[in-house]
Amino acid sequence: MVVERVVVHVRADSERAEVVISWRGGATTRHEIVRPVSRYESLGSYEQLMNRIIAMRQEGQTIPQIAEQLNAEGYRTPRSRQGYTSTSVRKLLSRGELTRGRIPTRQLDRHEWWLPDLARELQMSADKLRDWALRGWVRSRQIPPRGLWVIWADGRERQRLRKLRAASKRGQPVNGAPFRVKDIR
Numbered sequence: 001m002v003v004e005r006v007v008v009h010v011r012a013d014s015e016r017a018e019v020v021i022s023w024r025g026g027a028t029t030r031h032e033i034v035r036p037v038s039r040y041e042s043l044g045s046y047e048q049l050m051n052r053i054i055a056m057r058q059e060g061q062t063i064p065q066i067a068e069q070l071n072a073e074g075y076r077t078p079r080s081r082q083g084y085t086s087t088s089v090r091k092l093l094s095r096g097e098l099t100r101g102r103i104p105t106r107q108l109d110r111h112e113w114w115l116p117d118l119a120r121e122l123q124m125s126a127d128k129l130r131d132w133a134l135r136g137w138v139r140s141r142q143i144p145p146r147g148l149w150v151i152w153a154d155g156r157e158r159q160r161l162r163k164l165r166a167a168s169k170r171g172q173p174v175n176g177a178p179f180r181v182k183d184i185r
Helices: 046-058 063-072 086-095 115-122 126-135 155-167
Strands: 003-010 016-023 028-034 112-114 140-143 148-152
Touching: 046 063, 046 086, 063 086, 112 115, 115 126, 115 148, 115 155, 126 148, 126 155
Parallel strands: none
Antiparallel strands: 003 016, 016 028, 112 148, 140 148
16 A cells, blocks of 8 residues: 555535645645535635625526526536536525515615515515506516516505505405505505
């Protein structure tokens, strides 16, 4: 045997590790290896990766476009050799609570909310609020390319929406009759 000892120095915050090989006769060599890790947070470039994803999202890129760009720029995934996919990018955004409008964007005007954020503020389901947008009960618009909903709601409008939520029951119109936005003031 020509190798006397192998020592691996693993850093918890990186996929990179150092291997020190002590050879018979006294020589020592050092090598850096890339090892699989179990979590994205264990990647040495995790913070840079998340900043890059946020920047691309702010530029209006879709999740598949972001995955393709990350692969082109050489970002590594923790375990997979296949690179980034739409699913992995979506999971990263979700883990970092960067979905549902948490990424700052120039697409929102004063008093505008991403639909899921307003639903949380109003303590109601996003599905019900989306239904109201489709029915025209709230002032809303959709942002291309994915059709994300943006709803306008200043303080007074949020109060009106809270009243509307309190008055509505699943499958039942308010007071037994159909109503319009202006009916709930």
